[in-house]
Amino acid sequence: MALVITDPKFMEYILSSTKIISKAFQYDFFHEWLGTGLLTSTGIKWRKRRKMLTPSFHFSILENFMDVFEKVGDIFIERLWEEVGKPSVDIYPLVSLCTLDIICEASMGISINAINDGDSEYVRSVKQMCQIPVDRTFDFTAPFQPWIHPITPNYFKQKRAIKVLHEHTDRVIDERIKNPINISDEDKDSVGMKKRLAFLDLLLTATIDGKPLSRMDIREEVDTFMFEGHDTTSAAIAFAMFSLAENRGIQQKVLEEQISIFGEKKNRKTTTTDLQDMKYLELVIKETLRLYPSVPWVGRKFPEDIEWEGTLYPKDMNLMLYIFGTQRDARYFPEPLKFRPERFLDTEIPNPFAYVPFSAGPRNCIGQRFAMMEMKSTISKIVRNFELLPATPKHELQLAPEVILVSKNGIRISLNRRK
């Protein structure tokens, strides 16, 4: 049982609180894979980890990932050429492999080449571990899962997937410990290329209370980035592509902005200044995350009895803050189902907590800047190379607010080569 909350004032009270930081029971289903990394931990452990990880998301560090966005983005564009001219393409699985490649390289510093090898054991295991906890959360047996799970086929599938994932992360960590990267620009590999900095390198040098992190601590955080930093951005990019295909006038404005930035050299390398100049694209991404928030709800638990506006709520009550519902409420967003990026310019949102795609307060998304850079970089490349058109026959999304917002029948569009 959970209390579903859509009132922005109540959301503000909960999200701003430094006491209501424990997650709802649904997050427990991710513990076997993620342990108690930043997303799933609470109390002192979470506070110390958050403090330790915050500098890793500083702009000066994120700049290092521009090369990753560029390299993987180019491979993705090559892959998309194969889809040109088809009347209907489900872009979600393709985008998802692209964002998996990006987060893997950013967090571990290695390439798994998911775009061209989407059926590898590692990629399959990530996909399974993003799905099995969701199946468990939404199964009517959810409260009894600790007892029922061990006798279901999912238990054995999950055990195998987790073994693959943990062994993979451990191998990469061991390799990096043996061959550390000096976090200086001078560090070159054997062929003289600049070595790529990864979040893992920062974790290897980080300390908490003066002590370095254990291998297990590091694995928890790397795996958390792999989970939280992959399906979230892929959903957003795929829904943005769908929205641009369905709203050609808006797509034209995005294209004009891209032309004003890149001119004739439409495939030149993107810089951080270019990303900052993509103001209209940023509005498009904001509007995409309003209508299609990648994380449609977040769960919390009351740490003690709480009284709010005359009602007493008991300790340990599970809360579901329903971002999807609030962001589609006409009281805060007139004509809520209309895709209108300009609303972020001219509408005063009555309560900022009515728009919280990255959550808010102390447990907001630590990766939001990284995500914004990745989304801008990728969508910019797509729009410069392809005209996005509605699928034939017309595609009606079947949205389902699972742990990540999904469309049950895919996200279908059609692609044309842009001259």
Ligand code: HEM
């Ligand atoms: C469009 C992309 C993204 C969206 C919409 C998004 C959204 C969110 C939301 C709503 C939360 C709060 C979850 C909760 O309270 O249960 C969250 C937390 C988190 N996100 Fe993101 N996220 C995105 C991308 C990323 C990326 C790329 C990373 C990593 C590189 C990341 C890492 C995290 C982590 C580690 C947390 C837990 C923070 C904490 O509890 O202190 N996210 N995200």
